[in-house]
Amino acid sequence: MVLQADRTSEGFPSDLLLDLPSSSGRGLRERLEHSLRAAIQEGRLVPGTTLPPTRALAAQLAISRSVVVEAYRNLAADGYLEARQGSGTRVRSAPRPPGRRARRSLGPVVFLDRPRDVSPAGVPRIRLTGGLPDPALFPRARWLRHYRAALTELPDPGLTYPSIGGAGALRRALTAYLGRVRGVATTEDRVVVCNGFTQGLTLICRALRREGARRMAVEDPCFALHREGIARAGLEPVPVPVDDDGLDVDALARTDVSAVLVAPAHSYPTGGTLTPPRRAALIAWARENDAVVIEDDYDAEFRYDRLPVGALQGLAPDNVVHVGGISKTLSPAMRLGWACLPPCLVESVEREKRYDDLGSPLLEQLAFARFLEHGDFARHLRRVRPVYRARRDATIAALTELLPQVRWQGAAAGLHLFVCLPDGTDLRKLGEAAHARGLTIEDAAWHYAEPSAAPPAIVLGYGGLPEPMLRRGVAILADALAGA
Numbered sequence: 001m002v003l004q005a006d007r008t009s010e011g012f013p014s015d016l017l018l019d020l021p022s023s024s025g026r027g028l029r030e031r032l033e034h035s036l037r038a039a040i041q042e043g044r045l046v047p048g049t050t051l052p053p054t055r056a057l058a059a060q061l062a063i064s065r066s067v068v069v070e071a072y073r074n075l076a077a078d079g080y081l082e083a084r085q086g087s088g089t090r091v092r093s094a095p096r097p098p099g100r101r102a103r104r105s106l107g108p109v110v111f112l113d114r115p116r117d118v119s120p121a122g123v124p125r126i127r128l129t130g131g132l133p134d135p136a137l138f139p140r141a142r143w144l145r146h147y148r149a150a151l152t153e154l155p156d157p158g159l160t161y162p163s164i165g166g167a168g169a170l171r172r173a174l175t176a177y178l179g180r181v182r183g184v185a186t187t188e189d190r191v192v193v194c195n196g197f198t199q200g201l202t203l204i205c206r207a208l209r210r211e212g213a214r215r216m217a218v219e220d221p222c223f224a225l226h227r228e229g230i231a232r233a234g235l236e237p238v239p240v241p242v243d244d245d246g247l248d249v250d251a252l253a254r255t256d257v258s259a260v261l262v263a264p265a266h267s268y269p270t271g272g273t274l275t276p277p278r279r280a281a282l283i284a285w286a287r288e289n290d291a292v293v294i295e296d297d298y299d300a301e302f303r304y305d306r307l308p309v310g311a312l313q314g315l316a317p318d319n320v321v322h323v324g325g326i327s328k329t330l331s332p333a334m335r336l337g338w339a340c341l342p343p344c345l346v347e348s349v350e351r352e353k354r355y356d357d358l359g360s361p362l363l364e365q366l367a368f369a370r371f372l373e374h375g376d377f378a379r380h381l382r383r384v385r386p387v388y389r390a391r392r393d394a395t396i397a398a399l400t401e402l403l404p405q406v407r408w409q410g411a412a413a414g415l416h417l418f419v420c421l422p423d424g425t426d427l428r429k430l431g432e433a434a435h436a437r438g439l440t441i442e443d444a445a446w447h448y449a450e451p452s453a454a455p456p457a458i459v460l461g462y463g464g465l466p467e468p469m470l471r472r473g474v475a476i477l478a479d480a481l482a483g484a
């Protein structure tokens with residue numbers, strides 16, 4: 001059913017065309033959300049557009065107002081809409097992140113191992129590393145409730161080896177969630193639950209290796225452990241540069257690879273987003289070369305200043321594997337992730353999984369399935385997103401004030417900033433000076449294929465610290481930089 005919302009008495013747009021297909025098998029709220037999300041993603045509802053008030057839209061569509069309220073709330077939580085006091089609900093606009101400046105190439109730097117996490121006596125150590133969530137924000141009570149219920153509901157025969165690809169309940173819940181929020185086009189039998197992104201990547205690499213693949217392109221820089229994991233799985237990682245627009249697809253096309261690992265929504269650690277022309281070019285390359293694209297969707301739930309970028313997988317489900325997990329949203333302690341695979345890879349990845357561990361822990365899977373289905377995941381994200389946004393803003397404010405000589409990238413999303421230091425900065429000396437002052441920093445060089453050629457930069461994780469600590473950390477960094 002296609003519903004056209006008329007002009008309301010309040011004067012809101014009359015051209016809000018919503019397609020709520022009644023045969024889709026989804027509930028009304030889901031269909032409304034889907035329709036609004038599609039309109040935003042396709043650019044039919046442009047940033048800043050004010051949506052009709054919930055009461056008016058409900059009346060026009062002849063549906064309950066609570067359905068519209070819930071749909072608006074979920075889309076706001078997912079970053080598509082924003083509610084402004086007194087001025088209604090709008091499609092979120094995408095301003096440039098504050099303080100973002102153009103990137104330029106930087107000089108060579110000495111590689112520094114990750115510093116040890118030891119505090120000088122009596123000084124609390126501040127870690128501004130990586131990009132992890134705050135463990136204090138883990139929703140313990142709700143998780144416990146779902147875990148308890150999962151165990152209570154599971155009949156005795158269920159307490160055995162889990163299904164290799166994952167519990168049916170979780171695969172179903174993930175299929176619905178990822179389709180709704182990330183635009184992933186999959187079915188539950190194509191979802192393989194794994195122990196975090198890292199296991200998913202390893203299993204896929206091994207499956208591809210068995211099918212004859214020898215080389216896999218990786219972004220340069222990319223998360224160092226992934227590059228190393230690809231090599232350990234028997235594939236040669238081939239570095240391809242990334243810039244503010246994400247992976248350089250022209251450079252990719254000049255390589256001789258049959259697969260590529262890419263983080264299109266938020267390249268790690270530099271933070272670029274693959275632009276629409278490059279997304280199209282990447283998909284065309286994959287189709288032409290019958291290649292596999294592994295999409296690392298590690299922090300898509302945290303977006304602050306820009307419209308959500310849908311998953312690449314939704315555009316080419318037969319070439320793209322969508323891999324995600326809950327390490328950034330809930331906790332890396334859970335070791336829970338998923339891979340949404342093209343049909344041709346399901347069996348081979350499940351076979352690798354079988355020989356790896358005979359399946360992921362069942363009770364965690366069932367608890368997470370409940371967590372998703374009862375709306376607690378969405379609730380959790382609604383609760384923590386503003387916290388992380390405030391921490392990011394506090395970090396940027398401190399950098400602006402205390403370190404005017406540095407630039408940063410990747411602020412629009414995630415839990416970290418990529419901070420470019422002045423040319424010629426000696427990272428080893430800086431790391432030691434910071435360490436002596438009670439601050440641990442992370443040299444970005446280890447994420448580069450050739451660390452000795454990396455620009456002087458650090459990966460500044462702000463997710464795990466309250467704002468005063470972040471400011472204090474930046475102040476120490478400024479002092480250490482002056483000292484080094």
Ligand SMILES: Cc1ncc(COP(=O)(O)O)c(C=O)c1O
Nearest residue numbers: 196197198223268298325327337
């Ligand atoms: C780029 C990137 N992808 C994925 C992950 C998540 O990995 P896992 O799910 O194995 O914890 C991380 C974690 O730090 C990461 O930095």
